Amino acid sequence: MTTRLDTPTAVPARAGEAVSCWLTVCTVERLLPGRGAAALVGGTQVALFRLADGALHALGNIDPFTGAGVVSRGLVGDRDGEPTVASPLHKQVFALRDGRCLDDPDVRLPAFTVRAVGGDVQVGLR
Amino acid sequence: MTEQSVTQQGVNHLVVVGNGMVGHRLVSTLRARDGDGTWQITVLGEESRPAYDRVALSSYVDGASEQDLRLDDAGLQDDPLVTHHLGDAVVEVDPGGRRVTTASGRTLGYDALVFATGSYAFVPPVTGRELPGCFVYRTLDDLDAITEAAAAAVATTAPGRRSAVVVGGGLLGLEAARALRLLGLSPQVVEVAPWLMPVQVDARGGALLHRLVSEQGIAVRTGVSLTGIVRDRDRLVATLSDGVELDADVVVFAAGIRAADGPARACGLPVGPRGGVLVDDRCRTADEHVWAIGECAALEGRTYGLVAPGYAMAEVVADRLLGGSARMRPEQLDTSTRLKLLGVDVAGFGDAHAATEGALEVVVDDPVAGTYAKLVVAPPSSTGDASTLLGGVLVGDASRYGALRPLMGAPLPADPVALISTGGAEPDASALPDSAQICSCNAVTKGDLCAAIDGGAHDVPALKACTRAGTTCGSCVPALTRILQQQGVELSTALCAHFDHSRAELFEIVAGAGITSFSALLSRYGRGRGCEVCKPVVASILASLGTGHVLDGEQASLQDTNDHFLANLQRNGTYSVVPRIAGGEVTPAGLIVIGEVARDFGLYTKITGGQRIDLFGARVDDLPAIWRRLVDAGFESGHAYGKSLRTVKSCVGSAWCRYGVQDSVAMAVELELRYRGLRSPHKLKSGVSGCARECAEARSKDFGVIATEQGWNLYVGGNGGFTPRHAELLVSDVDSATLIRTIDRFLMFYIRTADRLQRTAPWIESLDGGLDHLRSVIVDDALGICADLDAAMQRHVGSYADEWAGVLDDPEKLSRFVSFVNAPDAPDPTIRFVPERGQAIPAPAPVLLGVPEVSAR
Numbered sequence: 002m003t004t005r006l007d008t009p010t011a012v013p014a015r016a017g018e019a020v021s022c023w024l025t026v027c028t029v030e031r032l033l034p035g036r037g038a039a040a041l042v043g044g045t046q047v048a049l050f051r052l053a054d055g056a057l058h059a060l061g062n063i064d065p066f067t068g069a070g071v072v073s074r075g076l077v078g079d080r081d082g083e084p085t086v087a088s089p090l091h092k093q094v095f096a097l098r099d100g101r102c103l104d105d106p107d108v109r110l111p112a113f114t115v116r117a118v119g120g121d122v123q124v125g126l127r
Numbered sequence: 128m129t130e131q132s133v134t135q136q137g138v139n140h141l142v143v144v145g146n147g148m149v150g151h152r153l154v155s156t157l158r159a160r161d162g163d164g165t166w167q168i169t170v171l172g173e174e175s176r177p178a179y180d181r182v183a184l185s186s187y188v189d190g191a192s193e194q195d196l197r198l199d200d201a202g203l204q205d206d207p208l209v210t211h212h213l214g215d216a217v218v219e220v221d222p223g224g225r226r227v228t229t230a231s232g233r234t235l236g237y238d239a240l241v242f243a244t245g246s247y248a249f250v251p252p253v254t255g256r257e258l259p260g261c262f263v264y265r266t267l268d269d270l271d272a273i274t275e276a277a278a279a280a281v282a283t284t285a286p287g288r289r290s291a292v293v294v295g296g297g298l299l300g301l302e303a304a305r306a307l308r309l310l311g312l313s314p315q316v317v318e319v320a321p322w323l324m325p326v327q328v329d330a331r332g333g334a335l336l337h338r339l340v341s342e343q344g345i346a347v348r349t350g351v352s353l354t355g356i357v358r359d360r361d362r363l364v365a366t367l368s369d370g371v372e373l374d375a376d377v378v379v380f381a382a383g384i385r386a387a388d389g390p391a392r393a394c395g396l397p398v399g400p401r402g403g404v405l406v407d408d409r410c411r412t413a414d415e416h417v418w419a420i421g422e423c424a425a426l427e428g429r430t431y432g433l434v435a436p437g438y439a440m441a442e443v444v445a446d447r448l449l450g451g452s453a454r455m456r457p458e459q460l461d462t463s464t465r466l467k468l469l470g471v472d473v474a475g476f477g478d479a480h481a482a483t484e485g486a487l488e489v490v491v492d493d494p495v496a497g498t499y500a501k502l503v504v505a506p507p508s509s510t511g512d513a514s515t516l517l518g519g520v521l522v523g524d525a526s527r528y529g530a531l532r533p534l535m536g537a538p539l540p541a542d543p544v545a546l547i548s549t550g551g552a553e554p555d556a557s558a559l560p561d562s563a564q565i566c567s568c569n570a571v572t573k574g575d576l577c578a579a580i581d582g583g584a585h586d587v588p589a590l591k592a593c594t595r596a597g598t599t600c601g602s603c604v605p606a607l608t609r610i611l612q613q614q615g616v617e618l619s620t621a622l623c624a625h626f627d628h629s630r631a632e633l634f635e636i637v638a639g640a641g642i643t644s645f646s647a648l649l650s651r652y653g654r655g656r657g658c659e660v661c662k663p664v665v666a667s668i669l670a671s672l673g674t675g676h677v678l679d680g681e682q683a684s685l686q687d688t689n690d691h692f693l694a695n696l697q698r699n700g701t702y703s704v705v706p707r708i709a710g711g712e713v714t715p716a717g718l719i720v721i722g723e724v725a726r727d728f729g730l731y732t733k734i735t736g737g738q739r740i741d742l743f744g745a746r747v748d749d750l751p752a753i754w755r756r757l758v759d760a761g762f763e764s765g766h767a768y769g770k771s772l773r774t775v776k777s778c779v780g781s782a783w784c785r786y787g788v789q790d791s792v793a794m795a796v797e798l799e800l801r802y803r804g805l806r807s808p809h810k811l812k813s814g815v816s817g818c819a820r821e822c823a824e825a826r827s828k829d830f831g832v833i834a835t836e837q838g839w840n841l842y843v844g845g846n847g848g849f850t851p852r853h854a855e856l857l858v859s860d861v862d863s864a865t866l867i868r869t870i871d872r873f874l875m876f877y878i879r880t881a882d883r884l885q886r887t888a889p890w891i892e893s894l895d896g897g898l899d900h901l902r903s904v905i906v907d908d909a910l911g912i913c914a915d916l917d918a919a920m921q922r923h924v925g926s927y928a929d930e931w932a933g934v935l936d937d938p939e940k941l942s943r944f945v946s947f948v949n950a951p952d953a954p955d956p957t958i959r960f961v962p963e964r965g966q967a968i969p970a971p972a973p974v975l976l977g978v979p980e981v982s983a984r
């Protein structure tokens with residue numbers, strides 16, 4: 002099932018949590034390969050990334066070091082093969098797969114469930 | 128109340144009295160080295176705050192928070208073997224019973240006791256010193272009290288200036304004066320000695336310092352003392368020994384320090400002749416269970432008022448407590464100082480006053496440049512050996528301090544005059560003996576570094592980690608690199624894990640092989656997907672070579688967020704906007720448009736140091752509308768966001784100025800329009816002055832131009848920032864066409880060959896042969912590449928287009944300027960502002976997903 006766009010109470014499902022329904026946030030085309038964009042899912046800011054190979058990732062958009070909603074604007078890349086994004090403020094690097102901060106083991110971003118269906122990007126909801 | 132320390136078998140109890148910088152260093156070192164947990168530690172501190180960086184105390188008035196100043200103790204907080212009792216001073220020590228008692232009545236037994244009680248501020252015994260409005264300058268609590276008193280004074284409506292008197296013109300007094308000025312008071316410094324900073328500098332250096340400090344708006348009176356203070360209605364009146372009376376809202380005593388040795392004296396431990404708990408070179412007192420370190424210790428009778436000797440003492444005691452045999456070494460008691468006060472560079476080291484028998488002084492005093500340098504040397508011996516360096520004083524420009532101080536005690540590698548003249552010889556690290564101290568903050572010698580290198584520390588971070596060299600003030604980091612090279616360590620020039628090449632090599636590859644995309648370069652010459660280091664570097668190289676709009680196609684994914692949104696990211700996720708104002712010249716109509724845009728979008732407005740206007744607080748989604756209006760009014764991108772030309776600052780020049788000899792504004796505008804949008808390894812700044820008075824500060828720029836009667840002088844390699852540098856003369860008295868051609872080549876040669884984020888000054892330094900080599904390449908065409916460089920600049924000038932106009936004309940690029948892809952009209956709720964002096968600034972201490980305090984606009 003797919004819900005409407007403006008769902009103020011929607012809560013994105015963390016990676017591993019059961020998904021009750023999917024929220025379409027934009028078309029796949031709308032995301033530049035190798036770059037992020039932010040989406041608003043209920044009250045949660047989600048940073049979406051589309052990699053050059055087509056893989057999609059979704060993390061929390063709030064930089065835990067500064068509280069600013071900027072994670073989606075970081076540069077993506079890899080560290081030892083692990084796909085990453087670097088916060089644009091102070092350049093701490095996070096793993097795109099699970100949100101772990103690779104520069105500070107005590108910090109992590111939430112990772113959310115995301116998929117591409119029929120040319121749309123959908124975020125899983127709880 | 129008695130607390131029995133619950134110690135297990137084989138565990139000893141250490142009590143540390145004082146939780147200052149040195150006490151903290153002892154505990155952290157001991158915990159790092161005591162892997163078996165043989166010591167359980169209790170710290171008793173009089174101050175109620177966790178340990179903080181007192182050396183950086185003055186930055187508190189610049190806005191550093193207590194948190195920023197806190198010494199790293201995350202590990203100690205959770206350490207089961209460390210207990211802190213703060214806000215509870217030790218009042219009594221019983222060496223016989225081996226126990227201490229605190230003000231709150233706590234009693235603790237110990238196996239070892241360490242005094243790390245530091246100093247207290249000395250207040251001369253003048254009448255009125257206890258009056259409200261009188262303060263000392265030692266702790267964060269003192270600064271809070273001074274700030275409050277200054278704010279109250281500034282808030283009164285009584286006529287006249289709000290002022291402050293600082294008693295003492297040494298390091299502390301000048302720091303205090305600067306702080307008071309920042310707090311809105313006019314400071315007057317009173318120093319009893321005939322010149323400022325009498326401990327560190329000599330009379331002539333002090334005289335120059337006096338002048339430079341006065342130019343900063345701080346009144347200085349030397350050779351007089353304070354005799355008394357009285358209250359006169361709401362203010363204080365300070366009377367000086369020459370009869371002068373000074374009105375003041377605040378009086379700060381910074382007249383020296385005294386060792387806090389009270390509890391040690393009271394229990395009968397011997398003290399030094401001028402105070403301080405007497406200790407030997409193991410830092411042990413007369414009682415074998417009691418030690419003293421830091422400013423409270425009189426090491427073999429002498430106290431030290433700097434943190435580096437204190438840290439060395441902490442290391443010695445940590446070693447001793449673990450059964451080691453460390454002793455203080457003489458070089459660890461180095462009292463060299465280098466500081467930047469009120470923008471004035473000052474350094475004194477070794478025998479600055481030439482007190483050594485037979486010492487000679489070599490002086491270069493340049494009142495026009497505002498610099499003074501003196502070396503104190505032992506005379507060359509009759510056998511003709513070179514003279515030995517004993518000490519020195521540098522005022523106005525202390526950039527050679529890092530190179531000179533390690534030479535202390537060693538034969539000088541060059542003529543002493545050349546070592547302190549502008550453009551003179553740079554001493555090189557290979558000439559240094561192993562005993563030369565490279566990092567004075569942490570007392571690390573060249574020998575220590577070489578041992579660490581032999582032990583496998585093969586880059587700067589590794590050297591820092593295992594010796595602590597370069598971890599405090601950082602000024603010796605360039606020396607670390609030189610020593611690594613000299614020890615034969617090949618420093619990797621690989622850009623990052625994805626490319627084995629340096630930036631300069633990648634530039635040649637991209638230019639030579641005609642590569643036009645990151646993915647092509649990565650697949651042929653690199654590996655992986657790239658990262659936040661190599662992507663912007665390659666984006667910059669592609670842009671320097673002119674491959675269309677920086678947001679075209681794949682290039683958009685390489686740009687740092689600033690280049691991606693063509694604006695400067697600020698701490699709260701908003702951006703700032705800077706339209707180009709070439710040469711600082713703007714029409715009234717243009718100013719009005721900028722003002723209207725700022726008003727309509729609620730932007731905080733500030734004049735920049737580069738003679739233009741910065742508009743802060745723009746949301747991503749507002750950027751296109753802001754720029755639509757600016758572009759329609761004739762403005763274009765100012766590239767404040769790019770590693771590219773920022774501004775060409777100018778003075779008003781011969782068009783208006785009585786002294787101007789050339790039209791500096793016209794030249795600045797021409798240069799700025801010629802090089803606008805040119806992407807480079809780092810930002811580029813420039814300035815043009817219309818005469819030798821240099822009002823445009825051109826010599827602090829990457830390329831600076833100063834008018835002469837005959838034409839122009841070109842200076843290169845200047846910068847402000849962390850390590851300020853004056854630019855050096857490249858060519859003189861050239862005509863406009865030659866000037867521009869020389870700058871063209873300078874910039875293109877820099878763009879081709881510099882490292883990532885290397886500004887022009889270190890780049891020139893890194894060229895084999897330095898400035899002379901640069902001149903031979905771009906003036907004499909020694910490499911035969913000038914035609915290439917000229918053609919490259921011609922391509923840049925011919926292909927320039929405004930990046931913002933390019934975005935406004937392209938709906939696809941415009942569509943990226945939204946906070947949320949699925950809710951283009953929703954503002955980002957984490958962005959919150961508070962009012963400050965009539966404008967909006969980011970709300971402090973962001974609360975994750977908090978409720979807005981003041982709705983944005």
Ligand SMILES: Cc1cc2nc3c(=O)[nH]c(=O)nc-3n(C[C@H](O)[C@H](O)[C@H](O)COP(=O)(O)OP(=O)(O)OC[C@H]3O[C@@H](n4cnc5c(N)ncnc54)[C@H](O)[C@@H]3O)c2cc1C
Nearest residue numbers: 145147148149172173181216217244245421422432433434
């Ligand atoms: C404004 C300023 C600028 C400075 N700039 C420099 C600089 O540029 N370079 C440099 O090398 N040095 C500088 N210093 C000096 C440097 O801060 C000191 O050398 C250093 O802090 C000494 O460390 P310490 O631990 O011995 O003393 P402190 O850091 O003073 O710590 C001593 C602590 O012991 C506590 N204490 C005292 N008595 C008792 C008691 N009976 N019981 C419990 N606790 C007690 C005190 O409250 C204090 O917290 C500066 C100092 C100031 C104030």
